Amino acid sequence: MSGSAPIIASTHPNDGLLRADRFPHILCPGCGIGTVIHCYVDAMAASGLALSDHACVSGIGCSGRAAGYVNVDSYHTTHGRALPFALGIAVYKPGMRVTVISGDGDLAAIGGNHLIHAARRNVDLTVICINNFNYGMTGGQAGPTSPRGSVASTAPEGVHDRPFVLPDLVRAAGASMVSRWTVLHVRQLRDAILRGMQKRGFCFIEALSPCPTNFGRANDLGDGMAEMEVYRERCELADGTPGYDALDIDLTDHTRPILVGDFLDIERTPYQPVGEHTA
Amino acid sequence: MAEPAPGRRPMDLDRARTTRGTVHVIPERCKECGFCVGYCPEDVLAFSADSNAKGYHYPVLASGREDACVHCGFCNLICPELAIFTTELADDAGGTTS
Structure with a gap:
């Protein structure tokens, strides 16, 4: 089964973008949140901006740990309130590239109203919503x-x-x-995050992620690798902007595709209620 | 490399160079999720026989595939633990033309 040993390293080339002393992180084997963090720091490196120009905000939950692992100004906020904190930074420091990395429970349930109103106002944020279909951290x-x-x-x-x-x-x-991408579509996910950083306005990227410990086990999906295989077999690239029924996910019906893709990219005036600050 | 289908042969195939890579692994970070081993397009990786301090079998080079890495970087980007990456080998270190 095993072959010869690869070169053993002690550091990763992206360690400078991370709080590498905290690695390995707390996330379970097979969880995709680490991959999203990896895509985020890779996009950050590709953005060409200094680390001091980036800020990372996350809420509560497994995905909420993301802000604690990146080596930029970061907030680990109260439950559901990642977007209001991020809005504060984005409004006061318009030049800063503010990214919210949080989970579906934090952004869509507890912070659901903040999500729709931040989108309505077109706040200049990049929001990465790691969707693992359940509340993983709490059971x-x-x-x-x-x-x-x-x-x-x-x-x-x-x-x-x-x-x-x-x-x-x-x-x-x-x-x-x-x-919408999955953690299997790492290059597309990284590129979407990079485009979100470069674009003014509310940029939303949903990253479907395996949760083998809770969602996968309860639904007989197997380990993280098995859920990745579900994505590999069923994901189809969407054409244009699909509606609710096309985008709805049914993990039990294997004949239905899971649509992924870059659905929308339009220009709208971003939210800027006050003049620019220099502080 | 397999010969492309008729009519689909790139014009610069004779000159195209396949990059060659070297795999680097940080065993103590690995949690054996299997993403790198499962999705390596060249099947370069396998699980180690021994395990790291936490009992996980980290990726090693599969027998017979030691020189097959093409430095695509997929294992690097998909690794949730940032425990694996590749570096490009210089041309004179065995880079091949296809």
């Missing part, structure tokens, strides 16, 4: 993005509710750029 409870029929610790008979389809939600609310 796999059902959330607003849990697909219908999926089993969760608070929905042992399966979720009956109609879920949020986040790209459709923020597009309708007024976002400038909307993409």
